[in-house]
Amino acid sequence: MTPFSQNMVSVSLWITVVMLFGSLCDGGKILVVPVEGSHWVNMDILIKALHGQGHSIDVIRTFNSWFVKENSTYYNSITILNTSGMDEEFVEDMLFKMIDYERGKGQMNAIQLYLHVFKAIHKTHEMICQLITNIFESEDILKTLKEKQYDLMLTDPAWGAGILLAHELKLPMVYNVRWTTTGEGHFDIAPSPMSYIPVTGSGNTDKMNFFQRVKNAFSYLLMDIQNSRFNLPLYQSFCDKYFHPRVHYYELLQGADIWLMRVDFVFEFPRPTMPNIIYIGGFQCKPAKALPQDLEDFMQSSGEHGVIIMSLGTFISDLPDDFTAEIAAAFAQLPQKVIWRYTGKRPSTLGNNTLLVDWMPQNDLLGHPKTKAFIAHGGTNGVQEALYHGIPVVGIPFFFDQYDNLLRLQERGGAKILSIATLNKNTLHAAIQEVINEPSYRLSMQRLSHLHRDKPIKPLDSALFWIEFVMRHKGAAHLRTESYKLPWYSYYSVDVAVTLFAVILIFILSIFLAVRYLCVKCCSRKRKTE
Template identity: 35%
Template sequence: MYLSANLGLFILLCALSRSYASKLLVVPVEGSHWVNMKVLIVELHSRGHSITVVRGSSSWYIEEQSPLYTSITVDNGEFDDDFMEKFLPRLLKMQRQGKSFWNEMALADEMIRFVTETHKQSCNMTAIMFENETLMNSLKDAAYDVVLTDPAYGSGVLLAHHLGLPLVYNVRWTVYGEAHFDIAPSPLSYIPVSGLQLTDKMTFSQRVMNIMTYIMIRYKYSKNFGSPYQEFTQKYFGPNVNFFSLLQDADLWLMRNDFTFEFPRPTMPNVVYMGGFQCKPAKPLPGDLDRENMQRLSKLHHDQPMKPLDRAIFWIEFVIRNKGAPHLRAQSFRMSWIEHQSIDVILTLMVMVFVFALVTAYTMKYFCLRLFRKKVKHE
């Protein structure tokens, strides 16, 4: 009797757990980005969720056959192996021989051209999917609960918008650069641009450098990396749809950051930090100051109420259970630049002050003239 009751309870729990199992459409990014995305996939699969992964035909690391997921393979052209074989030795040579401004600029431009081509490939792959009516109908019929993607490339953003699905990011970088700059308030007076090796305590000249670098990076990334997606967005969604707004419209940003290792900065309610979710605690190695410092930081990082991976999975399932998280999204991205920076309010207040000063000056002039005329008449 006791055994049969336990068996019945076990069957009931299994049935309940399956009833909460959901369907995720995962659009990952190749290379090291896939390594950490796979950690999430393994954990989601272990919890009974059904996962479909969209991969390119030239993928290096994303397996077509896997016990963790089913895959959709889309033609995305051939990857330029020769570029990396030539570029990396030149980069190492420059590091050994010393940097020069012109060499760095030439390498940077060459790298930008290469990455631009990979973004165009991403758009082409997405276009192939959109034009395949059978595939798109099957994706709609599959009734996925959420799209999980890495926004370093924009295919997942476009696909989620087309299917009308909640969108969750596994993110550190986006098409436009460091992710915080796309979603959170980021005052450049104390938030250094990545790669400048500045701190949150900058001198005047460093702040000038920080702002100029930020403007240059945003311009280059928007022009070279964002343009293919903007053209794609206008073609398939209409001229009034902006890709950057689609990017910002994600329900949840799972950030691969941890403020143990980064400077404090403003954040948003739909940003959840899961830095180190794929890592294990560092082992203590006494006698080495640097390693002891690493151990201290590791201990500080792991002193959390729950593991970063558990936190990430909870919030993915939160979005699934609630069919999105629009209540966590700020409206700032829906505003124009003028509204966002309150330029219209500032100009209105300035006009009011100017009109008030003008009226005051005119009134004073009027009464002064009347007083002067009375005085002259009396005399």
């Protein structure tokens, strides 16, 4: 038996033992501080799996939480009164302004739009700081949390409340992460050369020419200014008020024991990483289950042409009427049938081949043999489900990381991106036809699907193992780098470079002065001799 075969047998035996005897960790107490929207969708999957392993989970939520329900069969909620978070109105305002700008119908220019989005993000962080302040100012809540004696903090670091609370409760911390308070998670702890690591929002891939590298560096600088001057100071002010001795929020953010990163390198561009980053991309994906009978009948009625699935994610529930009219008109021209998840006003141009639904089992539809293409906004969950099932994508990105996610699929031949500015019934119809009729799109996505699935351990099983690993060992300090404790000039060895430069300069100057002194002495003796 080859070493590879022996390793595979060992892994298989380990998985079998876990499945037969359950968790390798006694049921523990886990405190969860999540993020709303699609972030909650995948956190919810982790929570369910942990509950199935015998762990007790408490989830902190705002009183008007958009997605985190107060009552659940697999977690206990802790509702913080007098706090508010993101809601549909908050997101819809930003979405409509973005669409109007892209289509040239708004009153905003690019700078005004950027400032509007920046203010919206800043406002979100202000709400999170108010949430954690209300917890710290309530003796009853804080006392109850301390008395619970949790074993672990599981949080999404896109918002900082969980990080601050973990420090106060002295809990080991695991991240369910793609984004942090400052941006894409890798940039906080892993080396990230600007020459081939694209910054989110730059629109670059890992192959950049000179001008793209300039744009990449400028994007990073803009992101750094936004965070270091505006967002991080909100959390640092909280630290200065409540933590003694003084701590730096950014060091708390960097100090998590394990980073469960919601991508893998079938999807993400290759880059440097760290030992405490565990890649669980696609952990929410699973084989398709049978559809409800009405949906199955609709799928089968499509005949040889098949079905197109369209969903714009959890955040986007409504769109401008003229925008949806163009989309519906494009669908009406197709020989395929369409299932469109949309809760807004019914478009006037909707064809008989299109089924509007408030909700749909997206994973199961993507795994159905009749599905030909997926029209998506580019959220991480959706594109990874398409990748898992090998379904080509027509992407319509709106904001945040959506364009970057779709760009990764497009670079690998599995997607075609349409901008909001150019989208109409003709461009959308042409893009759908291209993706369906050009075999390379489906072949590329099927190849990516095979690569993604070819793993010794399922991503969700890996996530559960590492969460329980941290619980068993009270942390994972041996995997954490100490680099985040270094000042920037030490991290980049600027102090070493300056010292070496100074030594070399002194050495050269000493030689120059010595030679000059000898020359002067020689000339002086020569004049005396003459």
